[in-house]
Amino acid sequence: MxxxxxxxxxxxxxxxxxxxxxxxxxxxxxxxxFMMGIAVCNTGHRHPEVEKRLHAQLGQLWHTSNLFESSKQERVATLLTTNSHLSHVFFCNSGTEANEGAFKLIRKWTQKTEILSFSQSFHGRTFAMMGATGQDKVKEGFGEMVSDFKHLTFNDFESLDAITEDTGAVWLEVIQGEGGIILAENEWLEALMERTQAYGVKIVIDEVQTGIGRTGSRFAFEQTPLKPDIITVAKGLGSGFPVGAIITTPEAATIFTPGTHGSTFGGNPLAMTAAEATLELILTxxxxxxxxxxxxxxxxxxxxxxxxxxxxxxxxxxxxxxxxxxxxxxxxxxxxxxxxxxxxxxxxxxxxxxxxxxxxxxxxxxxxxxxxxxxxxxxxx
Missing domain, CATH: 3.90.1150.10 (Aspartate Aminotransferase, domain 1)
Structure with missing residues (x-):
């Protein structure tokens, strides 16, 4: 047994x-x-460059507290921000953690409790992210979900009427992976972008499965009209090594200040070594x-x-x-x-x-x- x-x-x-x-x-x-750990090993298994750098790091330092400076974190954050329109990064260990952090950030940033996500979406299995996910099967038996999230119909124009001044954020995947490889239609995304701008609503894009080159661009949203306030990434970021990240705007740096969020293992030297090598290989x-x-x-x-x-x-x-x-x-x-x-x-x-x-x-x-x-x-x- x-x-x-x-x-x-x-x-x-x-x-x-x-x-x-x-x-x-x-x-x-x-x-x-053709699984690659479910879109995790984007460089393949044991890419020689990633493996070489990890071997070198294993002989130096495995872990240190985030109370100390980290030039490795700075370099990986710079790679992520220079390859996007955003400016600041928080490191964690997984996609679910990145999404949980983004949820906290949106709540503190907007001071609003309504977040709109979509049917057939998947954002993780922690309690809040079960609420964000638009699939009943992941919620069965756990009782009442976090009440912040309301689920709209993906690619449906009428659903966008739900975006109002009471909305803190719209949260979506531009390609729903677990939902069946469902692509968001660009005309619908244009309407979504216009509506969020009209009401000052934040956009969070979950790029956990689509990010880091998987769709042929650095991030999948780059092939759409969207300009997000927050991107969450993980899976393909570390070539199989556990690492996740929130990528966001300068304004967010005034919201997530010392003591507001943390991660013991987030951004550890091994994870940053794998991420730096991965990004340098893919983001060309x-x-x-x-x-x-x-x-x-x-x-x-x-x-x-x-x-x-x-x-x-x-x-x-x-x-x-x-x-x-x-x-x-x-x-x-x-x-x-x-x-x-x-x-x-x-x-x-x-x-x-x-x-x-x-x-x-x-x-x-x-x-x-x-x-x-x-x-x-x-x-x-």
Missing amino acids: SALLPTYQRHDIELVEGTGSFVTDAQGKTYLD EQTLRSVQEKGEYLMKQLNVFLPENQIRTIRGRGLMIGIEFKQPVASIVLSLQQAGMLVVSAGPTVIRLLPSLFVTEYELDLAVEKIKQVCQQEVIA
Whole structure:
């Protein structure tokens, strides 16, 4: 009997080694990894540059209190701010923590309690972020949620009428990852931006899954009309090392002052080493252009080779792609594992493809071939 609380529906696979786009399990079977820890290992597994720097840091210092100066934090914060329109950063350990911090910041900043988020969104599993999340399944059994959050319909113009002078912030993902790879429509986002500006409402964009190059730009919002007051990032920021961040405006620096927020492990030397190496690898014109090109190539190949009778639609941006099937995908995920490929679902009928941003064309072709073969084996109910 396991001593672990059963909070995860685990697959019967233990991964013990990984390099680039491939991982190996305890039985020696190798898989093409198109999960990457669910959009975490954006540089692939054990990128040599990240690994080299972490090895060096392991021989120097693992942890120090945030009561001391940190040039590493300063350098990573500068990388994040110079690659956005924002100016200040707070470091934590995960996306949920980044979102919790953003929630506190919005409450203190606006002195308002109404925050609007959207159906099918996902913002984390801490108590406040369950309230922010627009999916009932994550809330079942926990009683009354934090009352601040009201959920609107994603991509629905009429829902935007709910934005008023009583609203503190609108909180959204521009591509809903857990919700099924649902892209926000730019015309709708233009209307959202206009409405928030009219009432002085803050915009918080959850870039935990979409950020750090995943969609072919530094942040996904850059491909939209939005100009957020707060961005939250995590997952892809550390190449697999736990790190999250809030990125925000100069005004926020007058709100989050000493004693208002903190994180014991946030911004620790190992996390900052991984983040700095990751950002320097990804936030280049060449890498981002390559992600766009690879994403377009993968979408084209999927549309050409996957059977139309099984696929409802293929959608996404960059290397964040969802394949919506006409049937539940649980058996497809398992069949792909048997065929030596790892993917993750996004709702009952969508599989997500989240490869390394440095994936090769050969690996993309291999992925398409494996999905094609599994589709040929599946029978539509």
